[in-house]
Amino acid sequence: MKKSALCFAISSALLTASFASHAANVKVLDKTLYPAANFLAYTEFELSGEPLAEALGLDLDVLDPNQVDQPTAFDYAAGIESYEYSEEAMYALNYQSSMGPHLVNGPVNQARGGSLADLGKRFISLAGAVGFPSEEIPLNMYPISVPYVSGSPEFVGKVDTTKVNGEELEVLSATGKAAVHNTVIPAYFRDYKTLAWDSASFDKALNPGAIGSIFLKEVMWSQDFLGGMHVTTTDEEVEATSSTMDQDGKHSLGVSAADGFNGMILTEMSIDKLLILQQQLGFDGKNLGVKFGPDYDASKNPIWFAHKVAVKETQKNNVNNIGKLTVTDGSSSLRDTWMLLWPVSEFYAFTDQRTANTAQNPAFKAVFDGKPFAAAPKQNIDGKTNNNVAADDAFSLASNIANLSFQNLANLHFNKKAGTFVTKYDGKQNAQVETFDAAYSIVALSIYQRSQDALPVGYAAAAGGDVDLETPQGKQALGLIKAQADFIVNTLVAKNGLVYDGATLSSSVNNTVKSVDKNQSLDAQFAAIRGLVSAYLATQDDTYKQAARSIFLAVEKNMFDAELGTWAQTPGKATIHTPLTAAAISGGLRETMLHLTNEEGEHVPALELQHLTERYTAWFKKVVNGGQQLAEWVGDSGENLLKNSSTTDSDNDGVQQVTGAGGKYGTAQTMAAKVSVSAN
Secondary structure: OOOOOOOOOOOHHHHHHHHHHOOEEEEEEEOOEOHHHHHHHHHHHHHOOHHHHHHOOOOHHHOOOOEOOOOOHHHHHHHHHHHHHHHHHHHHHHHHOOOOOEHHHOHHHHHOOOOHHHHHHHHHHHHHHOOOOHHHOOEOOOOEOOOOOEEOOEEOOOOOOOEEEEEEEEEEOOOOOEEEEEEEEEHHHOEHHHHOEOHHHOEOEEOHHHHHHHHHHHHHHHHHHOOOEEEOOOOOEEOOOOOOHHHOOOEEEOOOHHHHHHHHHHHHHHHHHHHHHHHHOEEOOOOEOOOOOOOOOOOOOOOEEOOEEEEEEEEEOOEEEEEEEEEEEOOEEHHHHHHHHHHHHHHHHHOOOOOOOOOOOHHHHHHOOOOOOOOOOHHHOOOOOOOOOOOOOHHHHHHHHHHHHHHHHHHOOEEOOOOEEOOEEOOOEOOEEEHHHHHHHHHHHHHHHHHHOOOOOHHHOOOOOOOOOOOHHHHHHHHHHHHHHHHHHHHOEOOOOOEOOEEEEOOOOOOOEEEEEOOOOHHHHHHHHHHHHHHHHHHOOHHHHHHHHHHHHHHHHHHEEOOOOEEOOOOOOOEEEOHHHHHHHHHHHHHHHHHOOOOOOOOOHHHOHHHHHHHHHHHHHHHHHHHHEOOEOOOOOOOOEEOOOOOOOOOOOOOOEHHHOOOOOOEOOOEOOEEEEEEO
């Protein structure tokens, strides 16, 4: 078996022994799924999965979910577990939970007739576009248009685990024991009827951050799934050489039939989200459903998406439907705004049909050429922006909502005097700065800038491109990135090298900061690293790279808990971890590995790649597998349902199958809202 082509070789046995001697005590304090936080974490998990392992030299073909910790513990944690957890959780919410209005009642399907038969025909058509057998579409899928704010991921009824199929597999567990097992494919794998969550636990309201965060997961996976084509008869992936290649009778859309089908469904769901935002959720401080178009100017008559809109749920087609909407919190939240700007910018790049973007992937162009998804009007893809029109196709929707989100970030949330983003706008700006959101605003702005300028996004968001349009919008975004990065470096870094969690701005002309929030959380440290690396990559200003390095070294010095074997806010004491903590650590540590390691002639031990991968593996095994990840699906993440066995953790990684993860009937493959982590 090939080994990872890293500049070192990690001993899986030594790492396993290290984990055992520094066990973590992870207590689940709250199981609730909050899509806004969870799917930010799962996006970082996706980027820290196969893309990270491959960037560090791993041949992905050697990864096997049934060969635990091979070729190394790091490769497996990143390339299998982190990557697959991120995908599994998306399906749990989007296809199985019922935590939102059903896609059949969404605006896209309503426009084609609005019945279940109409949606069924559309699914069959999308399956045909990717060469996926329609009879293999999972039964009783419950695709949702938009998610509610929160809900319990515990199942409402008994899960159907009856056997529908099986196979013989050679399995290497986390304990190093190899064995041949007869595995069972359970009924719930093909029929989602028994995987619904308890609707009594749902907070039936809409929130832009929740919509944006799951939208981000959808578009990241859609780009992955639809980024190439495949030979229809053999399912062999091939590079798309033209946007009409899928019309030659030999090739189909998608890198494979199964992946392509998921990409199609996720794209359909993403368009529904954008239509609901555009048609129903525009808010001007008084009225909901306010229309906005490409000529929107936030400096004149601001329109935003209210932080919380209660849904009077009704039933239509015997499934959930949006009834009356009532604004319960009309403020614009910075977190909501950047959480929406990031995915809509990714979607803008994914659906980009501008004639000036000669570098667009032909596979993407084929998806949006009119079949299976509508093409954009000519006014919206020419070299001008002052003639753009509002429309319902994917690219026009992305363009319109990206413009509103960016303008609101720049006008409603940016304090020009202080040079930083503030957390709230409700007719006027508040004075609060939160490091986490300021840093992630940089990340979102960097993706917006790259999408506007036709530079690569998605997995290639740090790479150069064949085209750089240098648009006015991109230049404005770069200015905001620089200002916010400067504020973090100059104002939020404490004497111990760590960043403060935030600050309160002063109304004084001569003093832009009244006070700082002296708390120094893990979330803020790793988010600051994530944001500053994005600023460095966007501006090529080495100041931000060195600042990110310094913060990481301060984290190592002040926050590493030797007894625990990973970081704690206060070493020796329990630390509360949320999905935001997981997002920041996954994202910040990944960027450290990719961009902050020792260069030629440098010998800082904490910035050696081997040290960083060991830190990543220890954190992931102890905290994520130790209890934050509540359950895992059967199959791609290494878990198997074994015949004649009662175990619900066949790979011995600490993460239970859905039926063994607590609750009366089990728990979906999601992440806990809050866990306490301490040394035993």
